[in-house]
Amino acid sequence: LAKTTQPISMDSYEGQEVNITCSHNNIATNDYITWYQQFPSQGPRFIIQGYKTKVTNEVASLFIPADRKSSTLSLPRVSLSDTAVYYCLVGGRGFGTGFQKLVFGTGTRLLVSP
Amino acid sequence: NAGVTQTPKFQVLKTGQSMTLQCAQDMNHEYMSWYRQDPGMGLRLIHYSVGAGITDQGEVPNGYNVSRSTTEDFPLRLLSAAPSQTSVYFCASSSTGTPTDYEQYFGPGTRLTVT
Numbered sequence: 001l002a003k004t005t006q007p008i009s010m011d012s013y014e015g016q017e018v019n020i021t022c023s024h025n026n027i028a029t030n031d032y033i034t035w036y037q038q039f040p041s042q043g044p045r046f047i048i049q050g051y052k053t054k055v056t057n058e059v060a061s062l063f064i065p066a067d068r069k070s071s072t073l074s075l076p077r078v079s080l081s082d083t084a085v086y087y088c089l090v091g092g093r094g095f096g097t098g099f100q101k102l103v104f105g106t107g108t109r110l111l112v113s114p
Numbered sequence: 115n116a117g118v119t120q121t122p123k124f125q126v127l128k129t130g131q132s133m134t135l136q137c138a139q140d141m142n143h144e145y146m147s148w149y150r151q152d153p154g155m156g157l158r159l160i161h162y163s164v165g166a167g168i169t170d171q172g173e174v175p176n177g178y179n180v181s182r183s184t185t186e187d188f189p190l191r192l193l194s195a196a197p198s199q200t201s202v203y204f205c206a207s208s209s210t211g212t213p214t215d216y217e218q219y220f221g222p223g224t225r226l227t228v229t
Contacts, residue, residue: 043118043204043220044157087156101172102218104149104156 004088009109018075020108022088025069033064033071036087038107044087048073075110083112115140118221120205126227127195135190135224137205145208146188147172147218148180150201157204163188195228202226 005023012018024033032051036044048055050062050071061074075082085107121136139146147162149172159172163182177199179191188207192199202225206218 041223043206043223044218045220046217049217101159101162102157103173104158106154106156 003103004090004105006086006088006105006108008106009111011111011113012078013113014079015077018078018082018110018112020073020075020086020088020110021070022073023070024088024090027068027090031068031090033062033068034089034091034102035060035062035073036089036102036104038085038087044104047086078110078112080112080114083110085109117141118205118207118219120203120221120224122224123222124225126229127192128229129195129197131195133192133195135192135203135205135226137188137190137221138186139188139205139207139219140186141207141209141219142185143207143209143219144185145218146182147206147208148178148188148190149204149206150174150199151204151223152201160190160203192226197228200226200228 032049034049035047037047038044048057048060048062050064052064055062063072087104087107089102091101118139144165148160149157150160151157158174160174160178161169161172161180163169166182166185169180169182182188202223204223205221208218
């Protein structure tokens with residue numbers, strides 16, 4: 001499973017756009033890139049997943065360049081409630097099953113201030 | 115739907131004791147898994163199951179047993195608790211049939227302390 005590198009922490013203010021970049025130089029051809037969010041004392045929550053180019057949902061956007069060696073999670077107009085730890089994960093889709101083994105790093109601790 | 119539920123929320127054990135952490139999901143998901151999270155760290159996969167009767171080891175399986183007799187339940191057994199097993203344990207489930215394939219739904223966690 002490919003290892004990921006992301007900043008340990010980031011600070012932002014309410015209303016700003018936040019971009020968290022993740023490096024995954026050893027990503028394999030069948031690997032997908034997934035981001036999870038975790039609040040204190042809670043389990044992680046899925047944010048977004050993509051394979052290449054750009055994926056957008058109601059919460060975030062995920063930008064993946066052509067070489068797929070990095071990805072950027074973009075959170076538009078953050079609020080105080082976006083303060084959390086964000087994990088970038090890379091993994092294949094099951095190799096014959098539908099289970100995706102997730103390898104969590106230490107994540108990026110985002111602090112949003114008023 | 116209740117989603118993924120875990121019991122108990124908190125547990126204190128003495129070294130050498132055994133116990134079972136319960137996990138249940140009501141989403142009819144095929145896949146279930148157990149993770150542990152140590153302070154300041156990410157989650158590590160302990161065991162997982164791709165269906166009733168089928169389990170496999172993850173990254174840190176030693177000291178833990180699992181079984182999957184039904185689709186809904188996936189208990190994690192600590193055979194002989196050790197202080198190194200002090201952690202927060204999360205159960206998760208997923209299915210290729212969800213709107214977002216492979217999205218894992220996590221339970222609220224069980225905080226275990228072994229003294």
